[in-house]
Amino acid sequence: MDIRERLLGAAAQVYAEAGYRGATTRRIAQQAGVSEITLFRQFGSKEALMLEALTAASRTAVLALPDEPADPVRELSEWSRGRFETLFRIRSLLRKVMSEVEEHPEIIDCAKSYPRHPVSFLEQYVRRLQARGWAADDINPKLAAAMLVGAIFTEAMVRDMIPEVYSYGIEEALDGYVRMFLRAIGCEAGSVETRLP
Amino acid sequence: MDIRERLLGAAAQVYAEAGYRGATTRRIAQQAGVSEITLFRQFGSKEALMLEALTAASRTAVLALPDEPADPVRELSEWSRGRFETLFRIRSLLRKVMSEVEEHPEIIDCAKSYPRHPVSFLEQYVRRLQARGWAADDINPKLAAAMLVGAIFTEAMVRDMIPEVYSYGIEEALDGYVRMFLRAIGCEAGSVETRLP
DNA sequence: GAAGTATGTAAGTGGTTACTTGCTCTGTCG
């Protein structure tokens, strides 16, 4: 593999493990299997390396929801599961970024290369459900989306930290969240099928 | 004020700003307005100081919910608001703890001096709603509690980081969460009053 | 007033950090 890419990958991994201050150039070079001097010759400084590494690492595509809702339970279950898995996979890196944004605001700018935030995908989906009469009109779509996404986000962040609180299985949890979410927005289990042509 | 307490407070504050590695003994002593030597004479080492400071800082009482539910909307709104304010106030410290648990597992042990976790308070409340027939029986109380608490937690953690996503007001958000939560567990707006004697 | 306690200043310990300099090795290309 290319040495630059090895260094970028190692930088992201070590940063996820130890944060900015803990990600020493020595440790990154060792992880990449190259000498520390090569790191500086390639990127000039630790800051330049970390910025490029985090920008590359935050390029994770957000799963889309169908434009035409057909089976909300299935579609939302799959989407929630994908959302959780993405967040859970990068949870260490996310926790470091969250804790260091105040000190290094520039690191969130490269993480904000997101074209759109997951909440707005779900928000649009809720709007479409409302448009077809499958969800109550007095629901604020943005708030509803934020609630489900927030619950999933918390599972991904906290689950492995306080296991005695989050004792249930993740499958069970996501299914439960989706079911309660649909009830909350007035999209009951049987109501969709009966309204289908 | 006592010098020990000043140092403990300063340690917690600097830790919340800069994390463990960034909370240098020099900076803590400066923040407390004492000399660095006094810090070491009082606590022996940075580690001992930080452990004591974080243990003290995590002693935040969890608001209780009434044993006898009477007005779910009001009771849950007040509880959610208190929960959010607590989390939002210590959000910087929480973010640091979350990002450093993997490296320093001992810091979560002192934070776990919680007698009970907020989720279990809400879980018990949902059980009591179910016992009186105010909530659906097919709802998993622990999951329901985790969903609302997770949504509030996410608001407290992320709100000030990506304001363009969380554009609505926090009052509006908490009210919406409580309303959707009650719908989700089958505790509709009018259903409680009609069942009251 | 003497003794003891708590705090301060000054200076320095060894270790680690990001980063640099000078030189050597190794592979590729003409």
Add this chain to the structure above:
DNA sequence: CGACAGAGCAAGTAACCACTTACATACTTC
């Protein structure tokens, strides 16, 4: 074969880290 580019090695820079020693100063307490 010879030129050259990219990588490594050894050593060293100044700054910062947690922590220590030696000594002076204030304040209380008997």
